[in-house]
Amino acid sequence: MKATKRRFEQFLFYDYTGIERHLKRMAARGWQLQKITRFYWEYRRTEPQKLTYTVTYFSEASEFNPYPTENQQTFHEYCKNAGWDLAAEWAQMQIFCTEQEKPTPIETEESVKLKAIHRAMKKNFLPSSALILLLSIFQMVFQLHTIINDPVDQLSNGAALFMTAVWIILAIQMLIPLIGYVVWYQKSKKAVSMGETCIESSSGYKNVSCFMWLLTAIAIVLTVFSVSTQHFGWVGILGIINVTVLIALVFTIKNALKRARASRRVNFTVTIVSCVILSFVLTGAMAWGIVRGVNAGWFGNHQPDENYTTILPNGSTHTWDIYNDPLPLKIEDLQDVDYAHYSYEWTARESFLLAQFVARQDSFPDGQNAPELRYEIVKVKLPVLFDLCLKEYLDRYNYEWEKPEEDKRYFQQTDEPAWQAHAVYQLYRQDEAMNEYILCWDNRIVYINFDGIPTTEQIAAAVEKLSK
Amino acid sequence: MAREKFQTLTEQMFYILLCLQSECYGMDIMEKVRAMTDERVSVGPGTLYNLLESFVKADMICETKVEGRRRSYLITDLGMQALETEYRRLMTLTVDYQQYVISKGGIPDESDKA
Numbered sequence: 217m218k219a220t221k222r223r224f225e226q227f228l229f230y231d232y233t234g235i236e237r238h239l240k241r242m243a244a245r246g247w248q249l250q251k252i253t254r255f256y257w258e259y260r261r262t263e264p265q266k267l268t269y270t271v272t273y274f275s276e277a278s279e280f281n282p283y284p285t286e287n288q289q290t291f292h293e294y295c296k297n298a299g300w301d302l303a304a305e306w307a308q309m310q311i312f313c314t315e316q317e318k319p320t321p322i323e324t325e326e327s328v329k330l331k332a333i334h335r336a337m338k339k340n341f342l343p344s345s346a347l348i349l350l351l352s353i354f355q356m357v358f359q360l361h362t363i364i365n366d367p368v369d370q371l372s373n374g375a376a377l378f379m380t381a382v383w384i385i386l387a388i389q390m391l392i393p394l395i396g397y398v399v400w401y402q403k404s405k406k407a408v409s410m411g412e413t414c415i416e417s418s419s420g421y422k423n424v425s426c427f428m429w430l431l432t433a434i435a436i437v438l439t440v441f442s443v444s445t446q447h448f449g450w451v452g453i454l455g456i457i458n459v460t461v462l463i464a465l466v467f468t469i470k471n472a473l474k475r476a477r478a479s480r481r482v483n484f485t486v487t488i489v490s491c492v493i494l495s496f497v498l499t500g501a502m503a504w505g506i507v508r509g510v511n512a513g514w515f516g517n518h519q520p521d522e523n524y525t526t527i528l529p530n531g532s533t534h535t536w537d538i539y540n541d542p543l544p545l546k547i548e549d550l551q552d553v554d555y556a557h558y559s560y561e562w563t564a565r566e567s568f569l570l571a572q573f574v575a576r577q578d579s580f581p582d583g584q585n586a587p588e589l590r591y592e593i594v595k596v597k598l599p600v601l602f603d604l605c606l607k608e609y610l611d612r613y614n615y616e617w618e619k620p621e622e623d624k625r626y627f628q629q630t631d632e633p634a635w636q637a638h639a640v641y642q643l644y645r646q647d648e649a650m651n652e653y654i655l656c657w658d659n660r661i662v663y664i665n666f667d668g669i670p671t672t673e674q675i676a677a678a679v680e681k682l683s684k
Numbered sequence: 685m686a687r688e689k690f691q692t693l694t695e696q697m698f699y700i701l702l703c704l705q706s707e708c709y710g711m712d713i714m715e716k717v718r719a720m721t722d723e724r725v726s727v728g729p730g731t732l733y734n735l736l737e738s739f740v741k742a743d744m745i746c747e748t749k750v751e752g753r754r755r756s757y758l759i760t761d762l763g764m765q766a767l768e769t770e771y772r773r774l775m776t777l778t779v780d781y782q783q784y785v786i787s788k789g790g791i792p793d794e795s796d797k798a
Contacts, residue, residue: 272730290710290753294729297711320714324728325696325735332734 221247222256226425228393229309229341230333230400231417232271239303239311243267248313252306254467269313270300270322272329273336279307280483282474295322308336326408333414334401342397345390352387359383367604368594372565372572379455381435389428396421438568454506458498466491524557526581536580543575545681547589547667550674555579555586570605571595587667593682594661602659609654609663610641622646627654634675636683657683693770696727700735701767704759707748710736739763 227235239249244266247259276287284292284305291310292302298320300312312322323329359380363370370376396417404414436456469490473483520537527533541562547553563574573593579586594609596602613625627641635655643652651666662682670678693701699717708716710732717727727735736757739745744763749756759767 286753290755291729291733293753294711294714294733298714298729300729320726320728322728322730324726325694325731327694328731328734328738332730 219261220250221259221261223259224255225257226422226429228396228417228421228425229306230337230393230397231422232273232309232333233416234419234422235271235311236269239269239313240267243269243313249304249311252304252309252311257304265315267313267315268319269303269311272310272312272322273308273333274310275308275332275336275339277305277308277310277336278340278480278484280470280474280480280487282477282479282483298322307340326413330401330404330408330414337397337401342394345394349387349390349394352383352390355383356380356387364604366608367601368570368572368608371569371601371605372567372594375455377567377569378435378438382432382456385428385432385435389425392421392424392428454502458502462491462495462498465494520559524580534581538580543577545575545589545591545678547577547587549677549681550589550666550670551587553587555584557581557584558586569598570601571597589667590665591682592663596659596661599659602656602661606654606656606661609661612663613643625650627652632675634672634679636679655683692773693766695725696731697735697739698767698770699725700727700732700739701744701759701763704745704757704763707756707758710755710757 225238227238242249242259243262244264246262246264248262248265248267249257249269250260251258274288274291276285281288288310295302295312299316300314300319300322303311303313305311323332359376363376363380400415400417407413407415466487470483470487473486478486521540522538524536524538525533526536536559538559539561541560543560543562546560547558557580559576559578559580561574561576561578565572571594573595575589575591575593577589579588592609594605596605610627612627616624623645625643625645628644630640630642630649632640632642635653637655637657639656641654643650649669651668651670653662653664653666653670655662655664660683664678664682666674696717699720700713703713703716703720713736714727714729714732717725736745740747740757742762743760744766745757745759747755748758
């Protein structure tokens with residue numbers, strides 16, 4: 217048998233009843249609590265013993281203190297005098313244990329106990345949970361705002377979806393203990409005022425918390441899955457790694473300062489400052505890495521197959537990226553074309569909510585007057601999102617609202633059965649029809665930028681290639 | 685406010701104050717109260733620590749000596765007043781008991797009159 221054991225324990229900070237019961241059971245099985253850290257509880261192997269544990273909260277204690285304070289030591293002395301030894305500490309929580317059969321309880325007056333607990337909670341647990349909750353809600357609202365304004369881009373991007381899910385889960389994880397504590401405190405206050413004991417904390421919250429961890433695991437798995445089908449997911453994974461590294465570094469700094477016996481104020485200040493600095497540094501490093509990666513083609517925008525360099529009249533050079541991706545619809549399908557220099561570029565982004573494909577057939581170099589083609593296909597997997605995505609395309613030229621009426625471009629629904637679509641929208645300027653269309657088929661939205669108003673045969677060719 | 689908080693003293697508060705009429709180490713209070721009350725009232729170390737802190741803040745006791753971690757306390761005038769107020773309150777209770785308890789020949793309730 218090993219001499220020490222480490223376990224990840226999922227106790228709410230104020231759940232002293234649950235913790236006492238758990239430690240008593242562990243001691244009866246021969247494991248005594250030795251140390252509590254942020255990530256695990258450490259037990260050491262002993263003879264199975266019948267120990268009684270009491271969990272108290274000392275508001276002056278702090279995880280930034282290098283030593284227990286004078287008052288804290290006095291408190292420990294009082295407890296020792298009554299037969300209670302300090303087993304472990306966790307921020308304001310002080311855990312005592314005793315071998316005595318009928319020990320004097322550490323707390324003999326419920327109103328005093330309740331007041332001490334609440335004072336300790338107000339110092340650390342309540343403000344920090346509330347702060348993280350507010351931050352998460354802010355981020356959630358921000359993400360939702362971004363998604364509504366840019367649905368096709370955001371929802372086809374697995375990373376953005378994952379980050380939204382992460383913020384939601386974090387918010388719930390912060391909310392559960394907060395609500396649990398407030399309910400417990402109110403009920404206990406009432407009980408104590410009537411002369412009873414503080415109520416026991418309910419275990420229901422613990423179950424919900426476990427469920428949230430399960431959801432997080434599922435979200436991670438889904439993201440990894442989407443990463444394997446599409447490169448942008450890596451950004452989400454990098455984000456998680458970024459935050460994990462940040463947390464690990466900050467805790468290392470805090471513990472190092474504690475070991476070096478820095479004062480509480482110094483430790484607290486340095487830890488907070490380094491946290492802020494590190495978060496900027498790491499985010500900056502990540503952004504720089506991503507930009508480099510995108511340019512080097514690691515993240516999905518694939519490398520061009522060849523380059524073509526021209527020399528402009530003023531002497532400078534311009535390089536064109538040439539792609540040779542297979543496209544479902546090409547200019548050659550629409551008309552006879554006699555030009556050899558085309559780039560066929562295909563970009564695909566997909567998540568479990570929708571997929572977006574962007575196709576471009578560009579001619580190079582400039583000024584050759586060869587026909588060009590551009591279109592985008594959006595496959596909406598969740599029907600409710602259809603109208604939101606369609607709106608984004610219809611509003612494409614809304615940025616021209618400041619232009620005079622004759623110059624503004626807008627999409628208008630027309631009735632062209634040749635498209636065999638649920639809805640057809642054509643671009644207009646004033647009352648003149650133009651060469652851009654938006655089509656709606658089943659769960660598909662297609663935007664096409666033709667090289668001139670399409671003929672009936674060209675429409676038929678497009679329908680055949682793009683509507684399925 | 686601290687004053688309001690100690691309007692009525694609980695048993696443990698009462699005996700701690702009683703104990704501190706003479707200078708006493710914080711640690712010894714637990715033993716003393718047990719002896720005073722013949723094991724009837726016991727003050728836990730956590731409760732003792734918190735109450736001593738509250739009493740000092742309310743100016744009902746004062747810290748007289750600090751020898752490292754051993755601190756002694758002594759009751760103040762304010763504390764004596766609180767004790768006396770509590771005593772009088774308890775006496776009122778006993779007087780009312782003797783006056784109104786029926787089996788001791790006290791005045792019966794109105795509804796008992798035939």
